[in-house]
Amino acid sequence: MGLLRRLLQLIVTVVAVTFFSALLLQLLPGDPVEVLAPFSSEEQRDVIREDLGLDDPFVVRYAGWLGGFVTGDMGNYYTVSSKRPVSDRVADALPISLQLMIYSQLISLAFAIPVGVYAAARKGRIFDKFSNATAFAMLAIPNFALALLLQYFLGVKWQLFPTSGYTKITEDPSMHFQQMVLPCVTLAVGQFAVYMRLLRSDMIATLQQDFILLAKSKGMSSRRILFRHALRPSSLTLLTVAGLSVGTLIGGALIVEVLFQIPGMGLMLAEAIATRQMVAFQSLIAIVAILYVLVNFGVDLLYSALDPRIRHDRTR
Amino acid sequence: MTSEETPVGTLPGTGALLDVRDLSTRFDSPRGAVRAVSNVSLSLERGQTLGIVGESGSGKSVLSRTIMGLLPRSTASVTGEIIFEGEDISGFSDDQYRQFWGTEMAMIFQDPMTALNPVMKIGKQITESLRRHMGMDRTTAHDTAVELLRSVRIPEPAKRFDVYPHQLSGGMRQRVVIAVALACGPRLLLADEPTTALDVTIQAQILDLLEDQQRERYMAMILVTHDLGVVAGRAHKIAVMYAGRIVESAPTRKLFADMKMPYTEALMSAIPRLDAPPHTKLSAIRGRPPQLVNPGPGCAFAPRCPYARDLCSEERPVLRPVEDDPDHLFACHYPVDSAESIEIKDHLRAEQMVAEAAGGGDSDGW
Numbered sequence: 001m002g003l004l005r006r007l008l009q010l011i012v013t014v015v016a017v018t019f020f021s022a023l024l025l026q027l028l029p030g031d032p033v034e035v036l037a038p039f040s041s042e043e044q045r046d047v048i049r050e051d052l053g054l055d056d057p058f059v060v061r062y063a064g065w066l067g068g069f070v071t072g073d074m075g076n077y078y079t080v081s082s083k084r085p086v087s088d089r090v091a092d093a094l095p096i097s098l099q100l101m102i103y104s105q106l107i108s109l110a111f112a113i114p115v116g117v118y119a120a121a122r123k124g125r126i127f128d129k130f131s132n133a134t135a136f137a138m139l140a141i142p143n144f145a146l147a148l149l150l151q152y153f154l155g156v157k158w159q160l161f162p163t164s165g166y167t168k169i170t171e172d173p174s175m176h177f178q179q180m181v182l183p184c185v186t187l188a189v190g191q192f193a194v195y196m197r198l199l200r201s202d203m204i205a206t207l208q209q210d211f212i213l214l215a216k217s218k219g220m221s222s223r224r225i226l227f228r229h230a231l232r233p234s235s236l237t238l239l240t241v242a243g244l245s246v247g248t249l250i251g252g253a254l255i256v257e258v259l260f261q262i263p264g265m266g267l268m269l270a271e272a273i274a275t276r277q278m279v280a281f282q283s284l285i286a287i288v289a290i291l292y293v294l295v296n297f298g299v300d301l302l303y304s305a306l307d308p309r310i311r312h313d314r315t316r
Numbered sequence: 317m318t319s320e321e322t323p324v325g326t327l328p329g330t331g332a333l334l335d336v337r338d339l340s341t342r343f344d345s346p347r348g349a350v351r352a353v354s355n356v357s358l359s360l361e362r363g364q365t366l367g368i369v370g371e372s373g374s375g376k377s378v379l380s381r382t383i384m385g386l387l388p389r390s391t392a393s394v395t396g397e398i399i400f401e402g403e404d405i406s407g408f409s410d411d412q413y414r415q416f417w418g419t420e421m422a423m424i425f426q427d428p429m430t431a432l433n434p435v436m437k438i439g440k441q442i443t444e445s446l447r448r449h450m451g452m453d454r455t456t457a458h459d460t461a462v463e464l465l466r467s468v469r470i471p472e473p474a475k476r477f478d479v480y481p482h483q484l485s486g487g488m489r490q491r492v493v494i495a496v497a498l499a500c501g502p503r504l505l506l507a508d509e510p511t512t513a514l515d516v517t518i519q520a521q522i523l524d525l526l527e528d529q530q531r532e533r534y535m536a537m538i539l540v541t542h543d544l545g546v547v548a549g550r551a552h553k554i555a556v557m558y559a560g561r562i563v564e565s566a567p568t569r570k571l572f573a574d575m576k577m578p579y580t581e582a583l584m585s586a587i588p589r590l591d592a593p594p595h596t597k598l599s600a601i602r603g604r605p606p607q608l609v610n611p612g613p614g615c616a617f618a619p620r621c622p623y624a625r626d627l628c629s630e631e632r633p634v635l636r637p638v639e640d641d642p643d644h645l646f647a648c649h650y651p652v653d654s655a656e657s658i659e660i661k662d663h664l665r666a667e668q669m670v671a672e673a674a675g676g677g678d679s680d681g682w
Contacts, residue, residue: 210430217386218445218496219417222410228444232435307435308480 010293017289018282019062025278026058032276036078051076052279065282075279077272086280089268090287096166097264100256101249103184105242108191112238115192116199117226120234123204132200135193147186147259154182164261183260187253191245195238202234232306239306243299251288332359332399333536334383334504339396339406341375341382341560348609352378354560355396360553362503363534365527367547367568369583370557373605376540377426379557380506383538384423385413400504418445422497424526426509428489432481438492439465439477442499449500464495468525487518491525498529505530505537511546523550544580545587548572556580559606559616562635566644576638576646576653578621615649622664623650623657 032054033045040048048054052075053061068075074086119128141149155163161181169176206212207230215229254266265284272281304311341353353375360366370376381387382394385408398406405416425431433441442464443457452460458477465473468491481489490510497505507526511519527550530537539547547554548568555565556577564577575581582601603620614629615621621628627649638644650656 210425210427211433213386214423214425214431214493214496215433217384217417217421217423218499219414219419219449220444221414221448224444229433229436233433309434309482 006293006297010290013293014286014289015066018066018286021285022062022065022278022282023058025273025276025281028273028276030276032278035275036277048078052277061278062282065279068279069283069286074283077268077280078275078277086283089280090265090284093263093265093268094287096262097250097253097266099169099180100183100187100253100262100264101246103180104187104191104249105246107184107188108195109242111188112192112195112199113231116196116238117203117231119196119200120203120207120230121222121226128200131196135196138189138193141189143186143190143255144259146189147182147256150182150186151259164259166260166262179260183253183256183262186256186260187249191242191249194241194245198241199234199238202237203230206230206234235306236303239299239302243296246295247288247292250291251285333362333401334358334360335397335399336383337397337399339379339382339394339398341378341387342393342395343391344393345609350608351611352560352608353382356557356560356562358555358562358565360504360536360538362536363530364552365530365537365539365547365550367551367554368538368540368557369542369544369547369554371542371583371601371605373608374557375560375608376542376557377508378560380423380508380538380540384421384506385416386423418502419449419500420502421504421506422500422502424490424493424497424505424507424510427513428486428493429513431493432489432496434481437478437480438484441492442496445496445499461495461499464499465492467529468492468495468498470495486514487522490514490518490522494522494525494529498533501533501535503535505535506540507537508540509542510539512542519546543587544583556583559611560608561616561647562645563617563648564646566638566641566646570641570644574638574644574653576644576651577617577648578623578650578652578657579617581652582620615647623652623660625650625656 032052033040033048037044037048053064056064065075072087074090076083077086077089115131119131122128151163154160162175162179163182165179167175167179203226212225212230215225220229251265251269253264254270256262257264257267258270265288269281269284269288272284336356336358339353339356340351343350343352356379358366368376368379378387382392383398385398385405387394389410394406396406397404400420405413408416432438439458439461442461443452443454446452446457446460447454450457462473462477465476470476470488470491476484481492484492494510505526510526511522514522523546526537526539529535539551541547544554551568553565554568554571555562556571556579557563558579564571564575564580566574571580572584575584579601582599585599586601601620606616606619612629614627614631615624615633618624618628631649633647633649635645635647638646
C-alpha cells in the first residue's frame with residue numbers, strides 16, 4: 001500500500017524533474033553539435049544529430065529519451081574527442097558523489113549532534129552562545145571561499161592534506177580518505193551549522209517536557225537524560241532536513257568538485273549543460289532524482305524507527 | 317518481591333521524616349521577583365500523608381518541586397531549610413540530589429499523557445532506575461518491573477512491559493508513572509495533582525492505589541491538590557496554601573470540624589456535596605488568585621474575602637495556633653468563627669434571603 005504510493009511518487013518526481021529541466025535546456029541558444037564537435041565533418045555531425053535526436057521536435061525527443069531510460073539505455077555522452085555510454089560515466093561518477101555525500105553527512109552529524117545537545121542543555125550560557133556564533137559564521141561563509149581557505153591553510157601551508165584529486169578506495173584507502181578530507185569538510189561545515197541549530201531548538205522544546213522532569217526525579221544522570229531521553233524525540237526535524245539535503249549534496253556539489261578536482265556527478269551535470277547534451281543531462285538528473293526519492297523513503301522508515309507513535313499509526 | 321517490605325533501614329524512627337523550615341522560593345521575572353512560595357514551614361511524619369490544598373497559582377506545585385529540588389537553579393532562588401531524615405538537603409548539589417531522587421524521594425506528575433517518555437517502552441522506564449540505583453542486572457530488573465506493574469494493578473504486566481505509553485489509557489499511564497516513582501522504594505512520595513488530568517471514574521481508583529501502596533511501604537506522601545475533597549478522607553494533615561503561604565494547617569479532622577480561615581471555608585463550599593438538595597448552585601470563589609509580584613502589605617486573600625475589614629488590607633496576619641491547640645495553625649485577623657465574621661455572615665444570609673424572596677427563589681438571577 002505505502003510502497004505503491006511511493007513508487008507512483010517516484011515516477012511522477014522523475015518525469016516532472018526531467019521534463020522541465022529538459023525544457024529549460026531547450027531554451028539555451030546555439031547548436032549543440034557546434035559545441036560538441038567543432039572540427040567534425042558534416043557527416044559526423046549528422047550522425048551526432050541523429051543519435052541525440054536533435055532534428056526531432058522536443059516532445060518526441062523527450063519521449064525517445066524516456067523510452068530509452070526505462071529500458072536501461074541512458075544514451076551517449078560526448079566529449080570533444082570521444083563518445084561513451086552515459087551509464088559508463090555514471091558508474092564512475094556516482095560512487096564518488098555518494099562517497100562525498102555520505103562522508104560529509106557523517107562529519108556534519110557527528111559534530112552537530114553533541115554540540116546541538118549540549119547547546120540546548122546549556123541554553124543561554126557561554127557554550128551555547130559560542131556555538132551559535134560559530135554556526136552563523138559557518139553559514140555565512142560561501143563554499144568556494146571556505147574551500148580555498150582550507151586548501152591554502154591545511155593543504156599548502158601546513159601540508160596536512162592533499163589539495164585535490166580523487167583515488168578509489170579500493171586502490172589506496174589511505175590516499176582516498178586523505179583526499180576526501182578537505183572537500184567533505186567544506187561541504188560539512190554549512191550542513192553542520194544548520195543541523196546543529198535545528199537540533200538545538202528541538203532539544204530545548206523537549207527538555208521542557210514533563211517526562212524529562214520525571215527522568216530527572218528518578219535520579220538519572222544528565223548525560224543519560226540528554227542522550228537517552230531527549231535526543232530521540234528531538235531528532236525528527238534534523239532527520240528530515242538531512243534527508244532533504246541529500247539531493248543537493250549528490251548533484252549540487254559542483255563547486256566543491258571543481259575546486260578539488262573530483263569527477264563526481266555535479267561536474268558531469270555541469271558539463272552536460274554546457275555542451276547542451278540533453279539526453280545525458282536528463283539521464284543524470286533522473287538518477288539524482290531517483291536517489292533523492294529513495295533516500296527520503298528511507299528517512300520515512302527511520303521516522304517510525306525513532307518514534308513508535310508513527311509506527312503504530314501506520315499499521316493501524 | 318522486595319518492594320512489599322519496608323525498605324531496609326526505615327524502621328519507624330523518631331522525629332519527623334521531613335521538616336521544612338521557613339522555605340521561600342523566588343523566581344526572577346522581568347516584572348520583578350515572583351514570590352511563589354513564602355516562609356513555608358511544615359513537617360511530615362514517616363508513613364503519613366500531608367495534603368497541600370490551594371487553587372491554581374497558590375504555589376503548591378512550586379512548593380513540592382522545591383522540596384524535591386527539581387527547580388532549575390538558574391531561575392529559582394530558594395531560601396530556608398528542608399530537613400529530610402535529620403539532614404538539610406536544601407543546599408544539595410545536583411549530584412547529591414541524584415543519589416536521593418528515586419530512592420528517598422520520588423514524584424508523580426499531574427498529566428500522565430506527558431509524564432512518560434513517548435519513545436521508550438514503559439518497562440524500560442521502570443528498569444532504568446532499578447538498574448542505576450539498585451544495581452540490578454537485566455533479568456532481575458525486568459522481573460522486578462513486572463512485579464511493580466502488577467502491584468499498581470496493571471493487567472497482564474509481563475505483556476505490558478513492552479508497550480509504549482501511547483498504547484495505554486490515561487489511567488493506565490498514571491499507574492505506570494506510579495510504578496516508576498515507587499520502583500526504588502522512596503520514603504517520601506510527592507504526588508502533584510495525581511488525578512487532576514484523569515477521568516472522574518479513574519480518580520478514586522488511583523487515589524486508592526496510592527493509599528494502599530503507601531500503607532504497604534510505610535511511605536510518607538505529600539498529596540498536592542486543588543480539591544479539598546481529594547484529601548478529605550486520605551490525608552492525616554492538611555495545609556491550605558494561598559498566594560505562596562500556608563494560611564491554615566491542621567490535622568484533617570480538626571480542619572473540617574473547625575476551620576478558621578475564610579479561604580478554607582470558601583474551598584470547602586466549592587466541593588459538591590451529596591447531601592445537598594439537587595440543583596444547588598455550587599459556590600465559586602469570586603475574584604482571581606492574587607499576583608505574586610509586589611504583593612501588598614495586607615492579607616493576600618482580603619480582596620476576595622467576604623469578612624475582610626480595613627485591618628486585613630493593612631497588615632498581614634501571622635500564622636498562629638488556635639488557643640488551646642498547637643497543631644491547628646491559621647493566619648487570619650477575623651477567623652470564620654469570630655464575632656465580627658459571624659455578624660457579616662448573618663448579614664449576608666439575610667440579604668440573600670431577601671433577594672431570593674424578591675426574585676422568586678431564583679438566586680441565579682443577575
